[in-house]
Amino acid sequence: MYGNPQRRTSFEVQDLRRDGGRWLKEQRERAGLSQRQLAERVGAEYYTFISQLETGHGRIPPDRYRAWADALGLQPGNFVRDILRFYDPITHEILFCDRDEDKSAAD
Amino acid sequence: MSANVVAFFRRAVSRDWSAQELAEFYRVEAALIQSGLHVCSDRGVADEGDPWFIFCRAEDDEVIVHFARIDGQYLISAPAYGGNVTGQDFRTLVRGLVERHPVLRPARQTGNVTWHPSALLLVLVASALLKMGHNAEAAPVRPGDGLAAGADRVPLQVGISGLEHAGDTVVQEAQQNAVILAAIACATSAVDMSSVPLAWAPVLASEPVQPVHTGLALATPLDTSSATDVGGSHGVVPASPQLLSLFSLPQDPGAHAHDLAFWQVQTTPVVSGWGPPVDQGAAESLAPVATLQAPAQPNAELTNALGTNATLHSGAQDVVDSVLSNLGGNVPIVYVSTLPVALSTPLNESVHTATATATTHLTTESASSSGGALPGDATTTPAVPATITAGSSVAFDSGGTASVAEVLTIMQNFATEVGPHLAVVVTPTQVVEYDYYAIDTTPAAVTAVTYDFANGSHLSLVGLPAEISHALV
Numbered sequence: 098m099y100g101n102p103q104r105r106t107s108f109e110v111q112d113l114r115r116d117g118g119r120w121l122k123e124q125r126e127r128a129g130l131s132q133r134q135l136a137e138r139v140g141a142e143y144y145t146f147i148s149q150l151e152t153g154h155g156r157i158p159p160d161r162y163r164a165w166a167d168a169l170g171l172q173p174g175n176f177v178r179d180i181l182r183f184y185d186p187i188t189h190e191i192l193f194c195d196r197d198e199d200k201s202a203a204d
Numbered sequence: 205m206s207a208n209v210v211a212f213f214r215r216a217v218s219r220d221w222s223a224q225e226l227a228e229f230y231r232v233e234a235a236l237i238q239s240g241l242h243v244c245s246d247r248g249v250a251d252e253g254d255p256w257f258i259f260c261r262a263e264d265d266e267v268i269v270h271f272a273r274i275d276g277q278y279l280i281s282a283p284a285y286g287g288n289v290t291g292q293d294f295r296t297l298v299r300g301l302v303e304r305h306p307v308l309r310p311a312r313q314t315g316n317v318t319w320h321p322s323a324l325l326l327v328l329v330a331s332a333l334l335k336m337g338h339n340a341e342a343a344p345v346r347p348g349d350g351l352a353a354g355a356d357r358v359p360l361q362v363g364i365s366g367l368e369h370a371g372d373t374v375v376q377e378a379q380q381n382a383v384i385l386a387a388i389a390c391a392t393s394a395v396d397m398s399s400v401p402l403a404w405a406p407v408l409a410s411e412p413v414q415p416v417h418t419g420l421a422l423a424t425p426l427d428t429s430s431a432t433d434v435g436g437s438h439g440v441v442p443a444s445p446q447l448l449s450l451f452s453l454p455q456d457p458g459a460h461a462h463d464l465a466f467w468q469v470q471t472t473p474v475v476s477g478w479g480p481p482v483d484q485g486a487a488e489s490l491a492p493v494a495t496l497q498a499p500a501q502p503n504a505e506l507t508n509a510l511g512t513n514a515t516l517h518s519g520a521q522d523v524v525d526s527v528l529s530n531l532g533g534n535v536p537i538v539y540v541s542t543l544p545v546a547l548s549t550p551l552n553e554s555v556h557t558a559t560a561t562a563t564t565h566l567t568t569e570s571a572s573s574s575g576g577a578l579p580g581d582a583t584t585t586p587a588v589p590a591t592i593t594a595g596s597s598v599a600f601d602s603g604g605t606a607s608v609a610e611v612l613t614i615m616q617n618f619a620t621e622v623g624p625h626l627a628v629v630v631t632p633t634q635v636v637e638y639d640y641y642a643i644d645t646t647p648a649a650v651t652a653v654t655y656d657f658a659n660g661s662h663l664s665l666v667g668l669p670a671e672i673s674h675a676l677v
Contacts, residue, residue, distance in 0.1 A: 110264060110265050111265050114265060131251055131252070132250050132251045132252070133250075133251075133252060142281070142288055143270075143272055143274060143279050143281065143288065144250060144252075144254075144274065145248075145250045145254055145255075145256035145270070145272040145274060145279070146270065146281075147250070148248050148249070148250040148251065148256060149248065149256060149258060149267070149270060152246065152248050154246055154258055154260060154265060154267055155258075155265075155266070155267045
């Protein structure tokens with residue numbers, strides 16, 4: 098179970114998921130894949146799951162992040178960084194935005 | 205590249221859910237919401253045209269169940285059930301999942317609980333939600349965790365409004381059962397979704413919850429403030445005026461509650477028609493919501509009350525009495541003021557074949573044939589056909605007891621042939637014994653035999669030709 102750990106309102110969660118879905122769709126289309134092809138490459142058992150994700154419902158299981166990154170032709174680290182913006186924005190902010198600020202301050 | 209071309213061609217085909225399928229989904233959602241379950245739904249069509257529909261937990265938008273029809277095959281995926289199932293028959297899939305993951309159990313091990321197909325879908329979704337809730341509840345929630353205030357601080361339990369953490373497995377299970385039963389009650393309220401625009405579906409949540417006693421174990425009683433508990437094992441009489449109006453009974457249900465000891469949940473004409481869009485039938489599901497144990501003896505009070513208040517004609521009255529006493533204890537007998545459309549349509553639009561036997565005047569009806577004989581079985585036409593008059597009805601003199609006995613024998617035979625799919629519906633002027641599974645799944649193949657009494661009442665058998673022919677032998 099990959100529940101939302103942020104305790105955000107359902108509307109915020111849905112907005113984030115929808116944004117994430119749009120981003121996933123953009124990445125899939127950029128990679129030239131149909132939803133069925135992507136499902137096969139990431140090991141999804143049914144391809145309508147891809148359509149469901151792209152409309153902003155549900156989320157990619159973390160143990161499939163690497164498969165998704167490979168299927169979409171993205172570096173796994175970059176893929177996780179981007180997807181965390183939608184799935185876990187607080188963690189994303191701490192890991193990436195704060196780190197950038199720390200790095201700027203150090204420079 | 206070639207794969208992209210294939211995808212392009214597939215994209216041109218649209219195979220969205222039928223209106224009937226969507227109506228059933230929304231009907232389930234409305235019932236769940238009405239009973240206090242926090243669910244929402246969404247649907248879409250994949251890039252190749254295959255439709256999907258999901259139920260989500262409203263608190264966090266986690267998907268409870270994903271339904272899809274991919275390449276003509278139905279798929280149901282519910283994390284709580286541990287995987288996916290696929291197959292051609294949606295109802296079989298739903299029924300199989302519910303049976304493999306029972307949430308509601310009969311109070312007695314010998315109890316025979318048969319869920320209405322629509323209730324099955326509801327039970328499936330509600331059970332999956334409750335199973336997910338258990339998992340979420342087990343996760344530790346730290347005080348002060350999270351940033352938002354108010355409702356966001358409430359732990360994700362089971363997605364049920366007002367359901368406190370009982371800390372007692374038995375009580376919690378009973379509460380879950382109660383919630384599901386309440387949802388089933390909502391789903392089986394007297395609302396015909398086939399006549400309600402889809403946009404109205406959420407509005408149905410404002411309908412009052414009507415508890416239904418199904419003989420299932422409930423450690424925590426349902427709120428029966430809006431219902432009359434008649435006691436015993438045949439419990440709660442829905443108090444909705446809309447429901448009662450179907451039975452032409454007095455407005456005060458309490459005053460006549462004792463007359464309804466053998467109350468049966470009335471079958472609401474619900475939408476079915478699961479199947480590819482090209483095969484959309486207008487058939488209505490006629491399966492009983494739940495099969496209750498009938499009293500050991502015929503309930504004279506009920507039949508008398510029905511006869512008094514609903515003016516059941518005497519010919520049909522005799523048969524109703526006999527049906528109650530002879531058809532066994534598990535046949536659902538449903539009393540309504542008008543026949544469900546799926547039954548009335550083949551009966552009304554049939555071609556009648558009159559026979560001129562000495563004891564009976566028999567009319568046969570077929571939903572699909574224009575001849576007198578039952579389709580595919582020439583032996584099913586009793587006696588010698590005298591005339592074939594489309595749309596006519598031949599009077600049947602029921603004065604002799606022998607003729608009633610003959611009809612009863614045929615009804616007994618028919619009951620034996622149909623077996624567990626048998627149900628009986630009774631109106632003030634008509635008794636129909638029917639195979640609800642055949643009507644639901646193969647309505648075009650259904651045939652009817654009707655006995656018309658001189659007093660205007662009718663007795664009908666509705667089922668497959670083979671079932672009727674065997675009954676008439």
